[in-house]
Amino acid sequence: MIIDCHGHYTTTPPGHNQFREAQIARLADPNLPEPDRPTIGDDEIIASIEQNQLKLLEERGADLTIFSPRASWMGHHIGDDATSQVWARQCNDMIHRVVTLFPENFAGVCMLPQSPGVPIEHSLDELERCVNDLGFVGCNLNPDPSGGHWTAAPLIDESWFPLYEKMVELDIPAMIHVSASDNVNFHATGAHYMNADTTAFMQLIQGDLFGVFPDLRFVIPHGGGAVPYHWGRYRGLAEGLGKPPLGEHLMRNVFFDTCVYHQPGITLLFDVLDTDNILFASEMVGAVPGIDPTTGFHFDDTKRYVDALDLSEADSAKVFEGNARRVYPRLDAALAATGR
Numbered sequence: 001m002i003i004d005c006h007g008h009y010t011t012t013p014p015g016h017n018q019f020r021e022a023q024i025a026r027l028a029d030p031n032l033p034e035p036d037r038p039t040i041g042d043d044e045i046i047a048s049i050e051q052n053q054l055k056l057l058e059e060r061g062a063d064l065t066i067f068s069p070r071a072s073w074m075g076h077h078i079g080d081d082a083t084s085q086v087w088a089r090q091c092n093d094m095i096h097r098v099v100t101l102f103p104e105n106f107a108g109v110c111m112l113p114q115s116p117g118v119p120i121e122h123s124l125d126e127l128e129r130c131v132n133d134l135g136f137v138g139c140n141l142n143p144d145p146s147g148g149h150w151t152a153a154p155l156i157d158e159s160w161f162p163l164y165e166k167m168v169e170l171d172i173p174a175m176i177h178v179s180a181s182d183n184v185n186f187h188a189t190g191a192h193y194m195n196a197d198t199t200a201f202m203q204l205i206q207g208d209l210f211g212v213f214p215d216l217r218f219v220i221p222h223g224g225g226a227v228p229y230h231w232g233r234y235r236g237l238a239e240g241l242g243k244p245p246l247g248e249h250l251m252r253n254v255f256f257d258t259c260v261y262h263q264p265g266i267t268l269l270f271d272v273l274d275t276d277n278i279l280f281a282s283e284m285v286g287a288v289p290g291i292d293p294t295t296g297f298h299f300d301d302t303k304r305y306v307d308a309l310d311l312s313e314a315d316s317a318k319v320f321e322g323n324a325r326r327v328y329p330r331l332d333a334a335l336a337a338t339g340r
């Protein structure tokens, strides 16, 4: 089967979106009533998925998407701890409803109710609820809940360790994924996302996180940001910092996806990285849904680029399925339980 490890619910029904708008409006005017959680019919959810993510999944020949709330709307920088707790629960419940309605095609990944300056311990209850009660297979971790101001400690700092301990206990990976940009210098999907992917990798080089947590696993999306293109720089920096070669230092625990929207980028990704470290993904319906006029195909139809590499059968099986099942063991178990 073909697993796409990176998709977001960007097409949520209006009630969900209006709830968020009302929540934000109340931050500006506390005299407004606290909005009620929206009532959204199954028919609305089915239509929003069938006409979008599921349609594209089937057209492009994939089987299952690892699905999480719309990343740019996580908005951890908006409001406070209480705001994020309510919003995360709402968003994660929407993912759970999609997975319940389309169990063959979607597996859930949660957002965390992070908020700037709030200890990561405050995110653990929601994480446990999503994994233990809702059957989610991973989480998205925002390394910069301030939305582009980078006020949190680096990912190698001990303040993050309670989350990592919980992830190891639950045997789930995290995708490192920022949200919207609150900094006009950083376009959200064009700069902030790419910066964060690259920044996270460099932070990991600077520490020894996987010496402390040998079973911790991170997926860095968008092909690892600038990292594969600058692989020599990062190898050299690691050496200069007295770290082991990247293969030992990070690459047993860090994985990149294939959300790179042109052939030369995918070709480079596979030239540089071992196929054990690459998970197929497209991030649709996402940042770049348009059609590339030079190819006539959608920019984010990444399966075409991977197919064009003409990988061996063994490598292809790893990238499209095996690596995802290894990195997300709860997904593997859920699939195995249904004979897949």
Ligand SMILES: [Zn+2]
Pocket: 006, 008, 071, 177, 221, 283
């Ligand atoms: Zn994403």
